[in-house]
Amino acid sequence: MKWFRDNLFSSWPSAIATIAILWLAWKLAPPFVDWALIDAVWRSPDPRACRQPGGGGACWAFIAEKHRFILFGTYPFEQHWRPALATAILIFLWIFSSMRKFWNWWLAAVWGSGLALIATLMWGGAFGLAYVENERWGGLILTLLLASFGVAFAFPLSILLALGRRSEMPLLRTACIAYIELIRGVPLISVLFMASVMLPLFLPAGVSIDKLLRAQLALILFAAAYLAEAVRGGLQAIPRHQEETADALGLSWWGKTRLVILPQALRISIPPLVNTFIGFFKDTSLVLIIGLFDLLSTIKVSLQDPAWSGFGVEAYLFVSAVYFAFCFAMSAYSRRLERSPAHAGAPRPLVDS
Amino acid sequence: MKNPVGWAGAFALALLGISDLHAQGTLDAVQKKGFVQCGVNTGLAGFSQPDSKGVWKGLDVDVCRAVAAAVFGDASKVRYTPLTAQQRFTALQSGEVDVLARNTTWTITRDTSLGLNFVGVNFYDGQGFMVPRKLNVKSAKQLNGATVCVQPGTTTELNLADYFRANRMTFKPVVIEKLEEVLNAYFAGRCDVFTTDVSGLVSVRGSRAPKPEEHIILPEVISKEPLGPAVRHGDDRWFDVVKWSLFAMIEAEEMRLSSKTIDQAAASKDPAVQRFIGATGDIGKMLALDNRWALNIVKQVGNYGESFDANLKPLGFERGINALWTQGGLMYAPPIR
Numbered sequence: 163m164k165w166f167r168d169n170l171f172s173s174w175p176s177a178i179a180t181i182a183i184l185w186l187a188w189k190l191a192p193p194f195v196d197w198a199l200i201d202a203v204w205r206s207p208d209p210r211a212c213r214q215p216g217g218g219g220a221c222w223a224f225i226a227e228k229h230r231f232i233l234f235g236t237y238p239f240e241q242h243w244r245p246a247l248a249t250a251i252l253i254f255l256w257i258f259s260s261m262r263k264f265w266n267w268w269l270a271a272v273w274g275s276g277l278a279l280i281a282t283l284m285w286g287g288a289f290g291l292a293y294v295e296n297e298r299w300g301g302l303i304l305t306l307l308l309a310s311f312g313v314a315f316a317f318p319l320s321i322l323l324a325l326g327r328r329s330e331m332p333l334l335r336t337a338c339i340a341y342i343e344l345i346r347g348v349p350l351i352s353v354l355f356m357a358s359v360m361l362p363l364f365l366p367a368g369v370s371i372d373k374l375l376r377a378q379l380a381l382i383l384f385a386a387a388y389l390a391e392a393v394r395g396g397l398q399a400i401p402r403h404q405e406e407t408a409d410a411l412g413l414s415w416w417g418k419t420r421l422v423i424l425p426q427a428l429r430i431s432i433p434p435l436v437n438t439f440i441g442f443f444k445d446t447s448l449v450l451i452i453g454l455f456d457l458l459s460t461i462k463v464s465l466q467d468p469a470w471s472g473f474g475v476e477a478y479l480f481v482s483a484v485y486f487a488f489c490f491a492m493s494a495y496s497r498r499l500e501r502s503p504a505h506a507g508a509p510r511p512l513v514d515s
Numbered sequence: 516m517k518n519p520v521g522w523a524g525a526f527a528l529a530l531l532g533i534s535d536l537h538a539q540g541t542l543d544a545v546q547k548k549g550f551v552q553c554g555v556n557t558g559l560a561g562f563s564q565p566d567s568k569g570v571w572k573g574l575d576v577d578v579c580r581a582v583a584a585a586v587f588g589d590a591s592k593v594r595y596t597p598l599t600a601q602q603r604f605t606a607l608q609s610g611e612v613d614v615l616a617r618n619t620t621w622t623i624t625r626d627t628s629l630g631l632n633f634v635g636v637n638f639y640d641g642q643g644f645m646v647p648r649k650l651n652v653k654s655a656k657q658l659n660g661a662t663v664c665v666q667p668g669t670t671t672e673l674n675l676a677d678y679f680r681a682n683r684m685t686f687k688p689v690v691i692e693k694l695e696e697v698l699n700a701y702f703a704g705r706c707d708v709f710t711t712d713v714s715g716l717v718s719v720r721g722s723r724a725p726k727p728e729e730h731i732i733l734p735e736v737i738s739k740e741p742l743g744p745a746v747r748h749g750d751d752r753w754f755d756v757v758k759w760s761l762f763a764m765i766e767a768e769e770m771r772l773s774s775k776t777i778d779q780a781a782a783s784k785d786p787a788v789q790r791f792i793g794a795t796g797d798i799g800k801m802l803a804l805d806n807r808w809a810l811n812i813v814k815q816v817g818n819y820g821e822s823f824d825a826n827l828k829p830l831g832f833e834r835g836i837n838a839l840w841t842q843g844g845l846m847y848a849p850p851i852r
Binding site: 227228230231234235236237238239295297298300355358359360362363365373450451452453454455459462463464466467468471472 | 557558559560561564565566567568569570571594595596597598599601602605606608609611718721722723829830
């Protein structure tokens, strides 16, 4: 009772807000539950089951019918276990590397072998697995691969760019500023269009870079510019005396950067970094404009099927749930990372004694 | 490479590479790599669309499969590159795809300055009219005085005015910019007629109409949107292969050869059939293909009518002007002899 008074009815505005929200929930929740759960058609190979007069419920049968295509795209149907396993491995790799106790040099080895396994599964052509060209990759694994490789390559690049932007060498600094401002000045769509439509025209005939690779490169270049600004924010927050102290200890520029500046700067920039990561994860869905079947495109293509068209609400709710799961996991992890003891308050000793 | 000689050398090599490719030709390149790379729509029901199992289906997809059947005797040796409208021409020009079968309208600009060669027409689209069935209208000529829903700014509006003027009829236009709203206006009964391309009419009737069977599409088509597969300029042998793969499908329908009856065709006394299935003559050799090229197309993909019935008929498409010329349509293949 006391908790209610303190939290929900502590003042007049607060009481009004509480009542308004409760009233809204009472008005909106029951129809939604009716639609999404009670009246819904859960399973039916025939779309007519969803179109019956009077049946005002959600048509989850659409998802049941199309989920294989939504999750795996045009990957050969009977081989779907391969992208499924690859997705599981990729997610496992991320969970594994999010745990501090595994932050060792051999984490790189785990990633190396994990990625080799994923490549073998996806491409095949070895161990009796049929070869599948990457034009047929699609769905969730494509979204995850684009995002993972995008972040994995863009992040180191962004640190170099951020350091370059604060460098005292004018040429390097100008180049970094020019790059960052140029990329930030254009929308991602135009970068993707450049990579997918203009680039092939500049290449000599007979030489072609894979469509997926072109999109991936465009995403990396784009993400790096944004991440660089997040990292730069962290770098600027480091007090000047830290650098001077490191200089006084006789550390080289690399030693100073690696041991003193970056560990603190990156910690400070966790919130903006994660913000950019999440935005980037969702930005990968823009590859649908260049004809790659990522998670969002497979949903859109499924809705084109005339037999099942008109179930857009169900389709987009499903895909939002998937995106939400990944984005929420990322932001929850970043909050934990900020709170974790090694990252709280007091700076660690500058050099090992 | 710092020295200009090195640059020149590299450039020459690159040029050599290009001329090499041209000398070699797309057909040889395709045969060497073992599949046809086909540019298709990312998802257009009836033309090219992956089904629930991720298998590509459609009228355009069948052209790709026919080319593969002709070249390899195996219609499954196709790799599909889904292309958006903006990407399609670059993809063909840069060599990313060998054939572009992506509901592309054949126009003189595209045929000349864009460097495309259209091999023929596999679907004659054009502007048509949709009316509610209860109006009891059978022909566009009966639409005098009708209220017509139309989107502005396109040639659609112009064609509509021209058609009514030419037939000495009047109409009241209801011009609405957004497709969404113009459809709402039509289905709410604010106008008697909705006009756009026939393929568009069929798809909105199938997907948007509260009751599709209450709307009919009138037989008149008042503009030209011939959709066809295209290849690159400057490779006549490959052009021939794709062109005759399409023609073989149309010719097969005219000869009443279908995927079900083709096996009995060997017993036929008709010399045209004998030539078609490669039992006599060396038609395939002239295309640098196996003599059973056309037989393989019909057996594995089917004739044009079969493809139409499998892909477009379930969506409510009528043959109309896409019927054979012998049945009052425009589908006409030059003789195979």
